[in-house]
């Protein structure tokens with residue numbers, strides 16, 4: 106479909122999207138959802154929509170933002186038999202309005218998640234959002250865009266308690282799954298005691314997953330008007346038992362409203378042309394700086410400073426999801442082939458210790474940086490030749506997008522967002538932006554990895570062209586924002602004439 110644009114700046118009534126999220130850059134971040142919630146609203150705003158964001162006011166939010174918040178309202182939120190205080194604070198930041206739900210009992214804690222009452226905390230958050238839409242005129246919206254289990258009860262509450270209220274009646278809900286593994290499962294005593302849904306048989310039916318447990322995400326997926334996830338392939342995969350985490354049946358039933366939209370990256374932040382965190386800056390027109398970054402990185406990590414050795418990078422959580430077991434299995438063979446490997450990440454102890462062992466055994470070929478270091482990650486993206494990402498499942502994945510932007514060729518397993526973002530290299534047509542393998546199999550991964558190394562060793566011209574194609578790939582947020590706008594317009598067709606196709 107063609108691009109969507111606003112026709113006229115004179116038009117006063119814009120589509121209003123309220124983005125409900127448990128985390129958002131730059132205020133609070135534990136994962137990729139925070140990046141999406143930080144970038145998507147601004148990209149949507151550039152398309153001419155009105156976007157507001159609502160999130161909890163955690164004590165982890167830096168003072169530089171808290172000090173600028175304006176207290177705009179306070180009200181009480183009904184949670185079953187009691188009423189809980191809720192303050193509403195507002196902050197305008199880079200052209201977007203942010204609203205913070207304030208309740209110190211629930212959100213003034215050392216940490217964001219992982220408390221015994223997380224179910225109650227985010228049930229309160231979801232109910233407070235509904236109350237805020239009801240009480241606060243400027244929060245009246247056309248769409249609520251919910252993200253992950255922490256906001257999954259919003260469509261349930263809206264439908265069960267607010268459907269007769271004019272300000273809430275026409276609000277439509279888009280629900281985005283960022284990682285289906287985390288669903289918000291709790292004991293069923295919450296239904297009556299916290300959620301106040303005991304008298305609502307439909308809601309009760311959608312919440313239960315077994316005799317005594319309920320699942321917020323399951324209920325949210327039942328009540329949402331549109332379901333999206335962060336890549337088209339993951340949208341298909343989660344409808345199958347292997348990836349479906351027990352909700353594949355429900356997602357198959359609702360497959361006509363499920364859609365995958367690939368995330369973008371901040372192309373200003375991740376730009377080798379003006380990245381201040383790397384040794385030498387470079388661009389598609391002049392890649393010479395990349396070789397200098399590699400030499401500098403090899404020296405910094407204590408590896409042999411040798412341009413002929415392919416330098417393979419791994420950056421990310423060292424967990425089973427990321428396919429790290431395949432890498433540790435293949436390491437001895439890779440060492441015999443003379444390549445170098447740099448690992449930056451933390452995670453399961455078994456994997457951390459494996460890489461420490463390989464770094465001690467092959468000090469001139471392996472570097473294990475078992476830490477979280479943003480500046481070092483920039484230097485690795487810029488200095489490495491190949492980026493390895495053999496994930497078992499990957500909803501979207503940002504690292505492969507970043508590595509392509511830096512001309513570091515991704516070698517990935519064909520799953521989720523990896524499959525959607527890396528086009529396989531074809532030596533006959535000279536197309537593609539990386540290398541892919543299919544099965545969760547270390548030998549298959551190694552074979553494809555060595556194919557990439559062969560090309561690096563034997564055909565410099567083809568390798569450089571491959572790097573340039575990878576760097577040219579468009580992963581900006583503007584593409585994703587257009588796709589989200591299309592989803593919203595399906596739910597609010599009355600706005601379609603404002604945003605024409607051309």
Ligand code: ADP
Pocket residue numbers: 136137420421422449450451476477478479482501502503504505507
């Ligand atoms: P995840 O499943 O963890 O969200 P993604 O690939 O979507 O994986 O995003 C991971 C992001 O975090 C990337 O931007 C990556 O560069 C960054 N990252 C992960 N681990 C580290 C680390 N140890 N040090 C620095 N950055 C890291």
